[in-house]
Every structure is written in C-alpha cells, then in structure tokens.
Amino acid sequence: MNARATSTSASSAPALEPPAHAGAAGRPPAATASAPRRSPRALLCRVPAAAWICALVAVLNAACWSLVTPPFQSPDEPDHFAYVKQLAETGGLPTSSSEQLSTEELLVLNGLHEIQVRQRPQDRTIASQAEERELEAYLRQARVDATRGSPAAGVATSQPPLYYALESLPYLAAGGAGDLTRLQWMRLFSALFAGLTAAFAYLFVREALPSARWSWTVAGLAIALTPLLGVMSGAVNPDSLLYAISAATFYVLARAFRRGLSWRTAVALGALVALGLLTKVNFVGLVPGALLGLLVLSVRAARTCGRSSYRRLAVSGGIALGPAAFYAVVNLASGKPTFGVVSSALDLTHGSLLSEASYIWQLYLPRLPGMGSDFPGIFTTRQLWFNDYVGLYGWLDTPFPAWVDTLALVPAAAILALFTRSFVHGRSILAGRLSEIAVYATMALGLLVLIGADSYLAFPATDAEYAQARYLLPLLPLLGAVLALAARGAGRRWGPAAGTLIVVLFAAHDIFSQLQVIARYYG
DSSP, rough: OHHHHHHOOOOOOOOOOOTTTTOTTSOOOOOOOOOOOHHHHHHTTOOOOOHHHHHHHHHHHHHHHHSSOTTSTTTTTTHHHHHHHHHHHHHHHBBSSSSSSOHHHHHHHHHTTTHHHOOOTTTOOOOHHHHHHHHHHHHHHHHHHOOOOSSGGGGGGGGHHHHHHHHHHHHHHHTTHHHHHHHHHOOOOOOHHHHHHHHHHHHHHHHHOSOOOHHHHHHHHHTTTTTHHHHTSSSTTTTTHHHHHHHHHHHHHHHHHHHHHHHHHHHHHHHHHHHTTTTTGGGGGGHHHHHHHHHHHHHHHHHHHHHHHHHHHHHHHHHHHHHHHHHHHHHHTTTTTTHHHHHTTGGGGOOHHHHHHHHHHHHHHOOTTTOOOOOTOOIIIIIIHHHHHHHHEETTTEEOOOHHHHHHHHHHHHHHHHHHHHHHHTTHTTTTTHHHHHHHHHHHHHHHHHHHHHHHTTTTTTTOTOOOOOGGGHHHHHHHHHHHHHHHTTTHHHHHHHHHHHHHHHHHHHHHHHHHHHHHHOO
C-alpha cells in the first residue's frame, strides 16, 4: 500500500483510494510477461482466510434456504429441473418451451400440490400424514411411469446449457433416487456457487479499495448473508452460477486495473465472459462494460508493452465472443433470431426507440417532464425494486408486511448517508479512477437496460414483467463496495463498529426472511 493510501486510511472518514502500486496519475503499470507461473493449488493457497470464511457462510446460508423452501416453490424451478433431466438422461437439449413436462415430474408436482400452493399465500404446503401418504403414492407411480428426458422445459428452454450441464453431475450421482432426492442434491450443489459469489465479492472489494482491510470482510459477509442470494442459490436456477461468474468478472477487472493487464488476466477475463454467455442470457447486459474494461486496460498497457497489449486484447476478445458467434451462426442456420431472446429485446417493432427509452427510465427512476406515464401512481424505485429486495420470496408470493418495507428505509438511508460521506471525502481521488468507475457503471447500466428492454416487450399487457430484484444480483460486488465505503464513512474510530452493525443487519434480515418463508408454507 502506498503512502497516499495509508494517509487516506488514517483520516476521519476513509474513502476511495488509488490502486496500490499506482503511478502519479493513479494508473497501474502494465504487468510484465515475466510474472512467475503458479499452480492452481498455489493460487488457492493465496486466497485470504477471510474470503474462505465468507464463502463458507454463503454456502451454509444457501443450504439453509434449500431446506426452508419447499420443493419446486422457487421461481421456474420445475422448468429448470426439467432441463437438467433432459440433458442428463438424453444428452440433448430441450426443444419445447411448453409446460408439458415429463410425466414423472408432473406426478411429483401433483403430489406436492405445487400448483395449488404456488402464488396462493393462503394455502400451505403438504404437512399432514394423509398428504404425505398421497405424495408417496404419486412418487411410486412416478417411478413406474418414468420416461427418459423431458423435451419440454418451459421458460428454461431458451437458456444456454452450462449451468444445467453442471447440475447433471448431482442429478446422475443420485442414481435411482426419486426426483425429490435429486432436487435436494442439486440444490446443495447450487449452494456452492453462493460461496464463489461471496468470495469473489470480497476479493473485488480488496482490489478496488485496498486500504482498511477490515472493510473487506464487512462486504464479504454482508453479501454472503444477502437473503436473495441464499434464495436463488438454494434452488435449482442458473442465476446462482450467473452471480458467481459475474462476481469473478468484477474481481478480474478490479485486479487488472490495480496491477495491470497480464496475459493471464486477459485470458481469464475472456474466459469469464464466455462462461457467462454460456450460463444465462442476462449476462449479455454485462458484456459491453467488460469489453470496455478490456479495451481501456489494453490501451493503458500499450504505453509500456507496445503492440503486445493489443495481441492480448485480440485473444481475450476472441475467447469472450466465441460462444456468442457460434450461437449466432447456429440460430441463423436454423432460421431463428440471431441472438435468440436478446434479439427480441432489441426488436423495436413493439414501439419506438423513444417510448422504449422512456419506459426503461421509468422502470427504475421517477418520470421526467415530457414523458408519458407508464407507471401511474407508482414510485418504481421503492415499490418495485426496494420492496422486492427487502423481501419477496417463493413464487414472488411471500412478502413482509408493508410496515417492514417502511422500516427498512431507515437503515438503508443511514447506509446511503455514510456511503455518500465516504464518497465525497474521496472525490479528489476520483480523477485517477474515472475510467475504472466508468467500466463498472457501464456494466451496471447494460444490465439495467437489458432488464428494461425485456420488460418492455410485455408492456402494456404487463407493467413490469422483469422488475425483480434477483435480476440485479450480478451487481452484488458493487453492493459490497458500497457497504465497505459506508462502514468506512463512519470514520476511523467508529468504522469497525459501523461495519459490525451492517453485518448484523444483513444477518437479521436473512434470519427473519427465512422465518417469514417458514410461516408462509408451514404456519
């Protein structure tokens, strides 16, 4: 850590600081090609113990959510399970987006009363001995009527196969067990991705904000205890892997901005973008920002490495966009939209570009003068996004009472105030890091626009089809940075205490969220 960062850490309100090893202009030097090679085991040994602790907490939390949430009572979980069944048992991808799942799975869903319980908070899941005997009868019938695969996988059909291929491992490892046993093993496997998300969020904050080491742990533990991360990673859903890959992408970018763009970092960044595109189409929203980061880093490296940096750019870009190019060629050959559902989101035949931009703005922020009113009587920032983040579980049918959403504004405002104080205190440092901040902002904006464009396709029949806080969780590392800065905004003396309170707040939020789900399904 350089002297400038040290002085910042010692101030009354620690804030942003230039990357470690930065030059006079705040720019990190390009990494040299002579960096020592390390084995994967050596690299794992270099991961701080605090990052492993954050990962463990996240895995255990997601595992708890996998037990609390009844089988198939998570958004689209029956469809995602059907996709895995098709891939694991036949080696092929689902071909139909209908809800006519396999006979085996439909029998299990009937035995669980899944359709009767889903989106009907007044109804509870099965609990009596009679209902358990009925479920056992359905499970026996399911084993008799079992067929290979499930060509129909509902809304999951349009998704890339990487997550489902990985989930095939616990599915096949369960052997002849029934769907419920397979589902639980798959949920526990998915919980591992929550650990990766929390660990990479910790590492991102460590690279982006290298002073005040204790604040890194605040960020990592808070992310590990985020209820929505536990919910989605404790279910069979590709979002869990999407969050982990997104967090890793943020970390690699932050590391490159701090230490320079080496060949290893360039290849890693390209590989992560490729993996993200193979996981879920939502990752497309992060791609422009990630590629912008790669370009900025290459230009910086060119000042010391010359043309070698552009070779890294070409190789990394080729790795990153390879899956997208292949996907486009396959779709063109089969007569489908070039980029699948992403092409649909960019289709302006549904309305004008201006009306779509107005809709996307109002989906997140208050309406500006001259805009039509797409959400009359609704403050979308709070009612759609903040309240959803506070708590909307199950099949989006299990909220907290309204007073809880109102009460949650108090700690949220306190965190925002502390973050603002820390951010303003470090404004003199921003000039040397504007390009880095612009990259993160572009990644966030790209995801927001993609979500808004997809929602616009269903408008006006549905006002906010994809206004769900879970779709914003690829940005969890940025939330971690906000929380770290908020804790440090309390000053050198009170910062650790503020950080402790933030972690306790997230832990309480998580515990009460699980209790709310238990009360909804079993109360």
